[in-house]
Amino acid sequence: MAPTAARTHLLPCSSCGILNRRAPGPAAAGDPNCARCGSAVHARKPHNISRSLALLLAACILYAPANLLPILETSSEFGSQRDTIMSGVVYLWTSGAWPLAVLIFSASILIPLAKLLALAVLLFSVHRRWRRACLQRARLYRMVERIGRWSMTDIFVAAIVSTLVQLRGVATIKVGPGAVAFGAVVVLTLLATRTFDPRLIWDPDRGDG
Amino acid sequence: MSDEAPPTTREPDLPEAVVAHRSRLLPELIWAIPIVAALIGGWLAVKAIRSRGPTITITFRDAGGLAAGKTKLRYRDVDVGEVRSIGFSPDRATVVITAELIREAASWTVDDTRFWVVRPRVAAGEVSGLETLLSGPYIGLDVGMSKRQRRAFQGLEAMPIVTGGTPGRAFVARAERSIGLGSPVFFRHLQVGQVTASDLDAGGSRFSISVFVRAPYDRYVTTGTRFWEASGFDVSLTSAGLKVETESLVTLILGGISFEPGPDGQETAPAPPNHRFVLFPNRDEAMKLPDTESVDCTLVFRESVRGLSLGAPVDFRGMPLGEVTRIGVEYDPARFDFTMPVEVRIYPGRLRARFRHEVLEDPTESVQTRLQRLVDHGLRAQLRSGNLLTGQLYVALDFFPHTPRVKVDPALQPREIPTLPLDDLGASLADVARKVDRLPLDRVIGDVRQVLAKAGSAFANADAAVKQFGPTSPRQADLDEVFQQVTRAARSLRALADSLERHPESLIRGRK
Numbered sequence: 052m053a054p055t056a057a058r059t060h061l062l063p064c065s066s067c068g069i070l071n072r073r074a075p076g077p078a079a080a081g082d083p084n085c086a087r088c089g090s091a092v093h094a095r096k097p098h099n100i101s102r103s104l105a106l107l108l109a110a111c112i113l114y115a116p117a118n119l120l121p122i123l124e125t126s127s128e129f130g131s132q133r134d135t136i137m138s139g140v141v142y143l144w145t146s147g148a149w150p151l152a153v154l155i156f157s158a159s160i161l162i163p164l165a166k167l168l169a170l171a172v173l174l175f176s177v178h179r180r181w182r183r184a185c186l187q188r189a190r191l192y193r194m195v196e197r198i199g200r201w202s203m204t205d206i207f208v209a210a211i212v213s214t215l216v217q218l219r220g221v222a223t224i225k226v227g228p229g230a231v232a233f234g235a236v237v238v239l240t241l242l243a244t245r246t247f248d249p250r251l252i253w254d255p256d257r258g259d260g
Numbered sequence: 261m262s263d264e265a266p267p268t269t270r271e272p273d274l275p276e277a278v279v280a281h282r283s284r285l286l287p288e289l290i291w292a293i294p295i296v297a298a299l300i301g302g303w304l305a306v307k308a309i310r311s312r313g314p315t316i317t318i319t320f321r322d323a324g325g326l327a328a329g330k331t332k333l334r335y336r337d338v339d340v341g342e343v344r345s346i347g348f349s350p351d352r353a354t355v356v357i358t359a360e361l362i363r364e365a366a367s368w369t370v371d372d373t374r375f376w377v378v379r380p381r382v383a384a385g386e387v388s389g390l391e392t393l394l395s396g397p398y399i400g401l402d403v404g405m406s407k408r409q410r411r412a413f414q415g416l417e418a419m420p421i422v423t424g425g426t427p428g429r430a431f432v433a434r435a436e437r438s439i440g441l442g443s444p445v446f447f448r449h450l451q452v453g454q455v456t457a458s459d460l461d462a463g464g465s466r467f468s469i470s471v472f473v474r475a476p477y478d479r480y481v482t483t484g485t486r487f488w489e490a491s492g493f494d495v496s497l498t499s500a501g502l503k504v505e506t507e508s509l510v511t512l513i514l515g516g517i518s519f520e521p522g523p524d525g526q527e528t529a530p531a532p533p534n535h536r537f538v539l540f541p542n543r544d545e546a547m548k549l550p551d552t553e554s555v556d557c558t559l560v561f562r563e564s565v566r567g568l569s570l571g572a573p574v575d576f577r578g579m580p581l582g583e584v585t586r587i588g589v590e591y592d593p594a595r596f597d598f599t600m601p602v603e604v605r606i607y608p609g610r611l612r613a614r615f616r617h618e619v620l621e622d623p624t625e626s627v628q629t630r631l632q633r634l635v636d637h638g639l640r641a642q643l644r645s646g647n648l649l650t651g652q653l654y655v656a657l658d659f660f661p662h663t664p665r666v667k668v669d670p671a672l673q674p675r676e677i678p679t680l681p682l683d684d685l686g687a688s689l690a691d692v693a694r695k696v697d698r699l700p701l702d703r704v705i706g707d708v709r710q711v712l713a714k715a716g717s718a719f720a721n722a723d724a725a726v727k728q729f730g731p732t733s734p735r736q737a738d739l740d741e742v743f744q745q746v747t748r749a750a751r752s753l754r755a756l757a758d759s760l761e762r763h764p765e766s767l768i769r770g771r772k
Contacts, residue, residue, distance in 0.1 A: 062277050071277035086275030098290070105290040109297035116304045127395075131339070132330070228304070235297070 057250070062092040096248040100174060106243035107170050113232045113239065114163065120229030123209055127222035135229055136160060136205070159205045159233070162198060166240045169195045173247060180255040192249045199244055202237045206230060313341065313361035318375045318399070320415040323355040325379065325397040333359055333399045334378075340365045343399070357415075359399070369411060372404030376416040388419070421456045427475035428453065431531060433487045435539035438467045439515055445471050446490055446518040452477035455517060469539060471517060483529050484522035487537045488546035489515065501647055523547050554605050556585070556674040559641040559655060561600045563681060567653040568643065574604045574655045575644075582606035584655060603674065604641075604655055631675055632668050637661065640680045692768075701764045708757045715750050719743075 056063045062071040064085035071086050073094075085092045096102075121133035134142070136159045143152035169191050176188060209230045216224040323346050325331075333341035341361035349356050361369070379397045380389045392398060399415075402423040421442050422428070438458045445453035453473035460467055473481055496503045517539065531537075540546035565587055574582035586603035631639075638661040646654045657677070666678040722743060759766065 061274065070274050072274045073277055082280055083277030084280045086278050089278070092277055101288075102290045105294050108294035112294060112297040112301045116301055119308070120304065131332075138329070232300075232304075239293070239297075 055250075055253075057094040057254075062094055064088060064090060064092050066090040095250060095254075096246065099246050099248040099251070100178060103170065103243045103247040104174055106239050106246060107167065107174065110163075110236045110239035110243060111167055113235045114167065117163075117229055117233035117236050118160065120232060121227035122205070122229040122233060123212070124225040124227045125222065126225075133227060136233070155205070158202055163202050163233075163236055163240065166195050166199055166202075166244075170240065170243055170247065173252070177251040177254075182255045185252050188252050189249060192244075192247070192252070196244050199237070199241050202240075203234070206234045206237065311363050313363045313365045314369050314411065315344070315358060315360050316369050316411050316413060318357045318359060318413045318415045319349065319354045320357060320377065321354060321417060323357065324377070325392075326357065326377065326399070327396065331396065331398055333361065333375075333401055335365070335368075335401050335403065340368075340401070357399075368401070368403045369409055369413075370404045371406035371408045371410055373406075373413065374402045374404065374416055374420055375413050376400050376419045378419060381419065421454045422472040426472075428473050429475075429478040429481065429531075429533045430456065430470055430472045431481060431487075431533070431535050431537060433469045433471050433517065433537045433539040435467050435469055435489070436465070437489070439469050439489065439517060439539075444516040445473060446516060447473075447477050447480055448520065450477075469517070479530055480521070481519065481531045481535075482521065483531050483535065485519050485531065485537065486522050486540060486546035487517055487519045488540040488543050490518040490543075497650060497652075501650075518543065520546075554582075554607050556603060556605050558672070558674050558676045559602045559604060559679050560590075560676060561602060561643060561679050562597075563600075563643065565600045565602060565643065565653065567645070567651040568602065568655070569652070572646075572652070572654050574606060574641075574657060576657045579610075581608075581610055581657065602655065628668070628670050628675070631677070632670075635666055635668050635678060638663055639677065641677045642680045696765070696768060699764075699767060701767070704767070705757065705760055705764075708753070708760065712750070712753060712757060715746075715753070719746070719750070722746075 056070065060073045062073055062083055062085075063069075064071060064087065067085060067088040067090075069085065069087045071083065071092050073083065083092050084090065118136055121135050122139070123134045125132045125134070136155070140152050140156045140160070143149075143155065173188060173192055173195075181188075209226050213224045213226045216222060320326075326343055326346060328343050328345045331343040332339045333343070339362075341359050343357055343359045345358045347356050347358070348354070376399070377397050378389045378392055378400045380393050381387070389397075400419065402420060403425075418441070422430075438460070439455050441455055441458060443455040444451045445455065453471060455469055456472045457470035458467050459470075471487070519537075520543075568584060568587060570584055570587065572584045573580040574584065582605050584602060585605045588601050588603075590599045590601050591597075592599065638659040639657065640660050640663060642656045642658065643653045644656045646652045660680060663680065668678075669676060722739075
């Protein structure tokens with residue numbers, strides 16, 4: 052069995068890289084800090100499962116209004132329009148801009164959904180201390196971490212468009228409540244991903260259950 | 261992992277972690293985030309559900325320009341709903357539009373709420389719905405007054421001209437011709453309303469034209485008000501001269517309706533809504549008193565009736581009492597004589613309305629005896645020239661006390677009123693014309709020319725004679741004077757001849 056920092060009761064400092072020895076006995080009741088740089092060190096991120104779960108739940112709840120509420124409210128001389136993400140995708144699709152429709156659909160609907168599902172699977176598996184497919188789960192986590200931030204493009208587009216298109220009296224575009232919810236979903240999933248400690252995936256592997 | 265024995269570290273110089281006690285928030289506080297999210301989500305959901313109004317269906321003949329999820333329903337230019345889907349009725353004859361209204365509109369979906377599609381429209385002298393050129397049409401609605409709720413509506417094909425809540429009253433005008441929807445309604449040349457509907461009666465002979473008059477002008481509509489068609493312009497060439505009347509430029513093209521108080525001013529009770537009026541063809545008709553009673557009479561003229569037209573007024577000292585209804589020519593073979601019987605219709609009611617207190621009437625007296633009495637007093641009919649320029653004639657009734665007595669034949673039907681020949685002015689003019697005709701103008705001028713010619717030759721002879729005298733003899737001086745006088749006379753004669761040639765009428769009228 053390969054030694055890990057946790058198994059050898061060492062606490063790696065994520066700031067300065069030094070290995071700290073865990074103080075033995077009840078003295079370890081406090082929070083260990085790095086002996087060299089003073090930043091907090093821990094074998095696993097504290098309360099990471101519950102934190103991750105809480106953030107994930109919040110993201111799941113907000114996913115509904117993010118998709119149901121209008122993300123952009125366009126009002127012009129010729130009437131007003133409220134677009135949800137899905138209606139925008141449908142519009143792009145029906146007007147023939149298929150690549151764009153696919154892009155927005157995957158970036159704004161599919162990826163956040165996939166991320167929520169992936170995080171749920173990861174949390175569940177860690178909670179149940181699965182031993183199988185550790186490598187795949189580790190890959191999944193890395194993918195989620197990498198891909199997650201790209202969902203923010205939607206919010207950026209909405210923000211930029213709404214600030215640029217302010218032709219007073221002729222046309223204005225406002226960010227709708229859906230955009231706020233959507234942004235919250237993305238941020239919450241990012242935080243949940245950060246809070247999740249991927250090392251937990253491997254913990255059951257050490258055989259001590 | 262904590263209950264394991266302390267490991268044997270191969271690197272004993274590893275520092276030991278410093279234990280510090282940081283104050284940190286309860287780790288359970290992280291759960292506040294999903295709770296807040298749930299609260300926000302729940303609130304949004306409740307709001308969305310609460311803001312959902314009734315879903316209704318509207319039937320239209322076609323859905324030109326309407327789009328599901330895009331077309332709005334607007335009430336007083338405020339969005340109150342949106343078209344959700346567009347489908348067909350089972351028999352595919354109409355388009356059924358399903359629309360969702362806002363929550364506030366829940367109480368609006370009553371029996372007489374009307375829906376119509378607002379499209380660009382040019383009608384009744386105004387352009388409306390221009391903004392929909394670019395934005396696409398929307399569905400307008402007008403909330404009804406009824407209390408009965410319903411969910412399925414029949415959409416109007418045209419925008420209603422008067423929407424609910426416009427203060428004013430609607431009236432019905434009965435006419436033989438239709439008037440365009442939206443045509444203006446005028447009160448003393450001020451547009452105060454519009455024509456809202458024009459329905460043909462079941463019989464197909466008359467139209468019921470709905471007229472809406474805006475407040476506050478609706479209070480000028482009383483039961484005695486007269487409505488008339490103000491369509492186009494009215495040119496009439498009558499004995500009163502050329503008359504062109506029009507209400508406004510708009511009515512020239514589109515037509516319209518005018519109303520004004522009736523002529524007698526008797527009935528002034530405000531008309532109740534949907535009061536029925538008669539729509540007269542023009543103002544004169546409208547302003548005529550209702551002629552309940554009429555007497556037909558025949559007037560037999562012997563002179564030409566050229567210039568007398570049907571409908572020409574029968575006038576009593578300038579007061580129109582009736583009109584000419586028929587003009588004919590009759591041949592009397594016994595006397596070998598042509599007469600011109602002119603039938604007129606006289607409305608005695610007009611006389612009575614105007615001189616209500618002055619004409620004493622005995623209701624027992626028959627028309628016949630009354631007429632005889634009037635004729636005995638010298639009542640005669642006469643053709644008079646109403647307009648020298650156009651030669652229009654009218655029939656004048658007047659009293660000529662010194663005319664010979666005439667007996668009215670009671671058997672004749674219609675009754676006959678004796679006539680007098682053409683009136684004095686016309687007769688004397690004709691007389692003058694005849695005199696002028698008789699003047700031998702040609703001969704007079706010829707005579708004058710002859711005189712002049714003779715005078716010319718006489719002067720020539722005189723010239724020759726004078727030459728025989730010496731220039732200094734006393735006879736010569738006398739002769740000189742004579743010649744000068746003769747020359748002056750000849751000059752004035754020439755001037756007279758010239759003047760006569762140029763103005764032969766000066767023989768009659770004298771020189772100006």
